[in-house]
Amino acid sequence: MVYLDHAATTDLRPEAREAWLAAADVTGNPSSLHRAGRGARRLLEEARERAAAALAVSPSDLIFTSGGTESDNIAVTGTRAGRARRNHAAGAIALPRTEHKAVLEPAESGGSVVWLDVDGDGEVDLDHLARVLRTEPDIALVCLMAVNNETGTVQPVRAAGELCRAAGVPLHTDAVQALGAVPLDLDPVTSAAFSAHKVGGPSGVGLLLASAGAGIDPLVRGGGHESGLRAGTPDVAGAVAAAVAVELAVAETAARHVAFAELRERLVLGLRDLPGIDPVVNSPTAAVPGIVNVGFPGCEADALMMLLDAAEVAVSTGSACTVGIPRPSHVLSAMGRSPAEARAALRFSFGRSTTAADVDAALAVLPDAVARARRAGRLSAAVAP
Amino acid sequence: MKVLAAVSGGVDSAVAMARAASAGHDVTAVHMALSPDPAPARDGARGCCTISDAHDARRAADRIGVPFYIWDLAEAFRRTVVADFVAEYRAGRTPNPCIRCNQHIKFAALLDRADALGFDAVATGHYARVEHTDGRATLHRGGDAAKDQSYVLAVLGEQRLRRALFPLGASTKDEVRREAEAWGLAVARKPDSHDICFIPDGDTAGFLRDRLGERPGPIVDAATGAEIGQHSGTFGFTVGQRRGLGLSRPSATGRPRYVLAIEPVSGAVLVGDSDDLLVTDVSAADAVWCGPLPAVGDRLALQVRAHGAAVPCRVAAVTAGSFTVALAGELRGVAAGQSAVLYDGDRVVGQATIS
Numbered sequence: 001m002v003y004l005d006h007a008a009t010t011d012l013r014p015e016a017r018e019a020w021l022a023a024a025d026v027t028g029n030p031s032s033l034h035r036a037g038r039g040a041r042r043l044l045e046e047a048r049e050r051a052a053a054a055l056a057v058s059p060s061d062l063i064f065t066s067g068g069t070e071s072d073n074i075a076v077t078g079t080r081a082g083r084a085r086r087n088h089a090a091g092a093i094a095l096p097r098t099e100h101k102a103v104l105e106p107a108e109s110g111g112s113v114v115w116l117d118v119d120g121d122g123e124v125d126l127d128h129l130a131r132v133l134r135t136e137p138d139i140a141l142v143c144l145m146a147v148n149n150e151t152g153t154v155q156p157v158r159a160a161g162e163l164c165r166a167a168g169v170p171l172h173t174d175a176v177q178a179l180g181a182v183p184l185d186l187d188p189v190t191s192a193a194f195s196a197h198k199v200g201g202p203s204g205v206g207l208l209l210a211s212a213g214a215g216i217d218p219l220v221r222g223g224g225h226e227s228g229l230r231a232g233t234p235d236v237a238g239a240v241a242a243a244v245a246v247e248l249a250v251a252e253t254a255a256r257h258v259a260f261a262e263l264r265e266r267l268v269l270g271l272r273d274l275p276g277i278d279p280v281v282n283s284p285t286a287a288v289p290g291i292v293n294v295g296f297p298g299c300e301a302d303a304l305m306m307l308l309d310a311a312e313v314a315v316s317t318g319s320a321c322t323v324g325i326p327r328p329s330h331v332l333s334a335m336g337r338s339p340a341e342a343r344a345a346l347r348f349s350f351g352r353s354t355t356a357a358d359v360d361a362a363l364a365v366l367p368d369a370v371a372r373a374r375r376a377g378r379l380s381a382a383v384a385p
Numbered sequence: 386m387k388v389l390a391a392v393s394g395g396v397d398s399a400v401a402m403a404r405a406a407s408a409g410h411d412v413t414a415v416h417m418a419l420s421p422d423p424a425p426a427r428d429g430a431r432g433c434c435t436i437s438d439a440h441d442a443r444r445a446a447d448r449i450g451v452p453f454y455i456w457d458l459a460e461a462f463r464r465t466v467v468a469d470f471v472a473e474y475r476a477g478r479t480p481n482p483c484i485r486c487n488q489h490i491k492f493a494a495l496l497d498r499a500d501a502l503g504f505d506a507v508a509t510g511h512y513a514r515v516e517h518t519d520g521r522a523t524l525h526r527g528g529d530a531a532k533d534q535s536y537v538l539a540v541l542g543e544q545r546l547r548r549a550l551f552p553l554g555a556s557t558k559d560e561v562r563r564e565a566e567a568w569g570l571a572v573a574r575k576p577d578s579h580d581i582c583f584i585p586d587g588d589t590a591g592f593l594r595d596r597l598g599e600r601p602g603p604i605v606d607a608a609t610g611a612e613i614g615q616h617s618g619t620f621g622f623t624v625g626q627r628r629g630l631g632l633s634r635p636s637a638t639g640r641p642r643y644v645l646a647i648e649p650v651s652g653a654v655l656v657g658d659s660d661d662l663l664v665t666d667v668s669a670a671d672a673v674w675c676g677p678l679p680a681v682g683d684r685l686a687l688q689v690r691a692h693g694a695a696v697p698c699r700v701a702a703v704t705a706g707s708f709t710v711a712l713a714g715e716l717r718g719v720a721a722g723q724s725a726v727l728y729d730g731d732r733v734v735g736q737a738t739i740s
Contacts, residue, residue, distance in 0.1 A: 303502055306454050310413070327457065375501035379494070 002313045002361045006351030007149055007177060007291050013200035013245050013352075020202055020241035029233055031225065044236050047243035051207060054243075054250040055194075057186055061211045063226035064239045068176040068195030071208035072102035074229060075172040075191040078216035079141045080110050085217060091140030094132050097334035098122045098153070100174050102193075103143050104330075114139065121284035122153035122335045129160055133167040142171045146178035146192075150331040150347055151283045152291030154182060161188020170214055180249030180256060181288040190214045194246065196238070200352065201245030205238035252352075260289035260350045263359055267292055267348060270363040277370055282332060282345055292348045293332075299373035301346050307369035308346075313362045316347045344377075387411045388550060389499040390508045391491060392445060392453075394438030396572045397510030397553060399445035400561045403568050404552035405508045406449050413504070414446040414453045417495060419462040420583065435585070445570050458494055465489040467583055471596045474620040477649030478722025481537070481691070482581055488540040496548060506548045510561075513538050514554035515546050522546040524675045524733040528555040536691050539726040539736035542673040593620040602652025604632065607645050607661060619647045622654050625662055625718020632656070643718070662717040666701060668709040669725040669737030678703055679727065679734055686728045687712065689719055689739065695728050708737055 028040030045059070052059035065071045076093065084090040093107040094114040107113050114132055117125040124144060133139060142164050144155045157173050164171040170190035178184060180199045186192055191214050196205040210216050210229060222231035271279040271294065280295035296304060301317040308315055317329075328342035337345075348362070388410040390402035406412040416439050439455055446453035466485050473480035496507045512527030513535040524546055527533040541549060553561055558577075565573035580587045597620055604614035614632045616622070621629070626644040636642050636658070643662055646655040667687060679685060679700050686695035687710055698710040708727070719739055727734040 302454070302456065303498070306413070306452075307502060309452065372502050376498045379497045379501055 002358045004348045004350065004354065004358060004362055005314045005316045006354065007198070007347065007349035008316055009197050009203065010200055010351040011353055012197075012202065013248060015248060016196075016201045016241040016245040019244045020237050023237035023240040026236065028236075030236060031223070031233065040236050044234055044239055047236075047239040050243040051246045054247040055184060055186060055207075055209065057209055058211075060227070061209055063208050063210065063229050064234055064242070065206040065208050065226075065230055066204055066235075067206035068100075068174065068193045068198070069102040069206070070230075071193030071195075071206045072100065072172075072174055073106045074208055074216060074219055075193060075210065075214075076103055076106040076141065076143065077110050077219055078229070079170060079172065079191070079214065081217040082215040083140045086215065089138060091138040092136060093141045093143060094129070094136070094139050094169075095143035096122075096124050098148055098151075098331045099143055099145050100149055100176070101330075103145065103172070103174055107143065111140075116142075116144075118334060120336050121286070122148055122151055122331065123284070124155055124160065126156060126159055126163065130163050133163055133169060139167075139169050142169055143174070144171065145174040146184075147175070147181055147288050147291075148331060149177045149291070150329055150345075151293045151335070152177070152181075152287030152289070153284055154178075154286060154288060158185050158188050164188075177288070177291065179246065180253055181260075181290055182257075183253060184250070191216065196242035196245050199245045199249035201242040202238055205235060205242040207242065207246070256352070257289060260354075263350050263354055263356065264289040264292050266356055266359045267363070268294075270359065271366070274363065274367055277366065280341070280344075282335070282337070290350045293345055294348065295337075295341055295344045296346065296370050296373065297341075297344055298377045299344050299370055300377045301344055301373075303376045304346060304369055304373040307372055308362070308365060311365040311369065313365055315362070316349070317345065386505040387503060388413070388506050388508050389495075389502075389504040390414045390451070391495060392416050392442040393510070394435075394441035394445075394572065394575075395510065395578065396565050396570070396575055397512075397558075397561060399442070399449075399510070399570050399572050400565050400568070401508050401510040401550075401552040402445065402451065403449045403564070403570070405550060406451055408552070410508075412449075412451045412508070414442065414449075414451050415495070415499075416442040416453070416455045417458045417462075417490065418455050419459055419466075419490070441572050441575065445572055448568065448570055456495070456498070458490055461494050462486070462490055462583075470581075470583075471593065473722055474593050475597055475649070476722075477619055477647040479623050479720040480722050481724055482583075483691075484537050484540050484724050487537055492541050492545045492549060496545060500548065506550045508550035508552055510553055511538055511551045512553055512556070512558075513551050515549055515551055517547075521676065522549075525554075526728075526731040526733075527551075527553070529557040532558050534691075535728075535731075535733050536688055536724070536726050539675060539733045540673050540724065541675070543675050546675060590618075590621045594618060600652055602654065604630065604654045604656055606636075606642075607655040607657035613656075616654055619649065619652055619654060622647055623718075624720035627659075630654075630656060647720075659717065664712065664716050664719050666709060666711045667698075667716075667719060667725055668707070668740055670707045670740045672704075672706050672708055672735055672737035674705075674735040675733045676735075678705065679708075679729075683729075684713075685710070685734060687716070688726045688728060689716065689723050698727075700727075706737075707740075708735070 028036035030041040030044045049059045052062045080090045090111045092112040096116045096118045117128040172191045173189045175192045176195045192209040194207040197203040282293040328339045332342040392398045392414045470482045511534045512532040514525040516523045526535045584592045600618040603612040622644045642656040645657045683700045687698045688695040696714040696716045698712045701711045702709040723739045726736045
């Protein structure tokens with residue numbers, strides 16, 4: 001199996017696995033006051049400190065959650081709830097349509113939103129953001145995904161953060177795909193979401209950076225764990241494993257960038273060399289190199305993905321969808337691509353284990369798969385009236 | 386063969402998939418997403434349009450060990466099946482959406498896509514048999530007379546039949562359920578769906594009323610021409626219907642009244658005696674043949690409903706695109722838009738739409 005879907009999830013790091021298993025054998029609830037509890041508490045707090053040191057943030061601003069999605073939900077819904085409680089007005093959330101569903105859905109379901117313009121690369125229009133901050137009277141939160149999960153687009157989080165800070169508006173960033181892919185610059189944000197399994201930790205563990213002054217209300221209440229932001233007995237072993245993975249991911253960021261850039265070039269040049277493929281690279285050149293979104297004109301990506309799967313090459317048609325019903329990517333649509341272009345896009349994403357041979361294997365099976373998927377694409381363009 | 390198994394989430398298509406796989410075919414399972422906005426289920430909805438059906442289909446594929454995908458055919462389904470269903474009722478005809486789906490979705494959009502992607506055949510859980518002899522494919526009634534679905538498959542025609550596999554063709558429903566149990570399929574005891582899949586609550590009249598609005602019109606006694614009542618929309622009626630006419634006055638003869646015809650332009654529903662429903666000959670157009678054309682004078686049998694009996698008939702006229710048969714047996718209540726299927730014994734000769 002050639003696995004080129006590391007943005008969905010990636011291999012568990014052996015170091016994280018070892019730390020996870022060792023911590024799983026420690027009995028003790030970190031909230032208990034006895035020796036066993038203290039032992040668990042110590043593991044949890046050491047994990048928090050390690051992760052915080054790697055992210056260059058204060059441990060007191062970092063809480064463990066069940067994943068990136070929960071972290072985003074706490075930041076979006078919790079900020080709105082906290083503001084509504086204090087100001088008796090929830091305010092609007094300003095964000096681009098290219099955000100992850102974990103941000104979009106809580107933003108849209110909980111109140112009003114203001115859409116921020118993006119360009120053809122999916123990059124936010126800072127002038128528009130400045131205008132929104134100036135003219136919209138009641139912006140509760142701005143959300144800006146540091147690195148897009150479908151295209152790898154890098155957002156100007158620092159510049160946006162400066163605008164937000166000047167306007168006195170908090171800024172949340174979904175940094176799930178940024179972690180380990182770009183040097184993190186968390187100083188300009190008020191909150192940030194991370195996920196352990198995207199960087200070699202276990203699934204079901206995430207982190208939320210939320211400064212004490214962010215004014216976020218908890219979604220889950222019942223014991224005041226995790227600085228009162230997330231009740232429930234913490235997953236100590238998961239936190240320990242996550243901290244190890246985060247630490248390694250941050251340390252390896254620069255090396256990974258170089259390796260992925262080579263793989264990306266091999267893939268893109270290889271695709272361009274294949275006769276009759278005519279690939280359209282949807283990822284901007286400034287995107288992180290580990291995520292390469294490519295359109296195959298005339299193909300339906302779900303058919304293409306199925307054919308590649310049969311040839312033991314795992315890629316994705318965008319973000320993995322829970323029901324599995326293929327729909328045109330909302331990210332590419334927001335970037336101005338037509339429904340047909342959005343339906344023709346595949347995402348290749350690299351991880352620690354990816355080799356040049358993996359890329360070559362994908363290139364070897366693509367011509368036949370593309371030819372078949374094009375035949376299928378022509379059919380669905382002309383269904384009986 | 387590389388076989389694409391269409392799995393709905395029900396027991397029949399799951400066992401068909403299992404049989405195709407155990408017969409040694411290289412099977413891939415595909416669930417067609419036909420609803421533009423699939424109900425998150427758990428609300429008791431049944432049919433092939435819920436997320437729980439997709440889940441059941443996926444679990445059956447997991448169990449058998451075949452790869453599983455969902456194909457989004459919602460837009461094609463909406464355009465070719467649902468919109469047509471509403472338009473046909475608007476025109477006073479009685480469509481069969483399952484036939485339309487077989488013709489345009491399952492054995493067209495799906496089959497053609499499968500073909501383009503490199504599959505040799507599409508397998509479904511229909512109860513009908515295909516016999517391949519000398520490079521020709523013929524369609525026959527299924528082994529379980531109570532479940533036989535050859536009527537709704539006749540529209541495939543010979544070309545498409547060649548690439549269709551019906552692994553349940555010779556089986557009974559009981560056998561299929563027992564086999565599902567033996568495979569350990571969770572859908573073994575899942576109830577059959579009887580409703581139109583895109584009307585999961587079964588309220589067809591309500592579905593049509595929402596889309597066509599109230600369209601009041603007269604109920605007319607066909608014998609006298611007198612208006613004897615009012616109705617709120619012709620879509621609530623089917624030729625041959627007796628119940629639900631809402632007529633207070635009894636007929637002159639005291640015999641029950643039946644819907645004889647629906648006039649789409651005036652919106653009139655004509656009612657009369659059950660003997661007025663008797664038909665002596667049937668003409669049908671848009672014919673699809675599942676083998677050589679019959680000859681005038683051939684003695685065949687005609688079936689006009691999915692679960693109706695076939696009536697002996699004689700071919701009175703036939704062209705590549707139509708046929709007329711003279712009935713040798715009794716048939717009541719034939720409506721324009723219904724599918725007429727000719728049988729020679731248990732073999733399907735062809736199909737056309739009653740005009």
